[in-house]
Amino acid sequence: MVSFVEVLISPVDMQVDFRDLTTLTVYGTECRYMRTMSGGQHYTPCNIN
Secondary structure, three states, X not given: OEEEEEEOOOHHHHXXXXXXXXXXXXXXXXXXXXXXXXXXXXXXXXXXX
């Protein structure tokens, strides 16, 4: 099941390069983060088992 989750990015997280799809492990779940066209919000399709 794929869910789209809105993610709020904190200044500390800005060290992550969002110009490319980045696979991160969040709460044991692999999520791909991408920058939106507006650049204000980030969404990630997560594999929720």
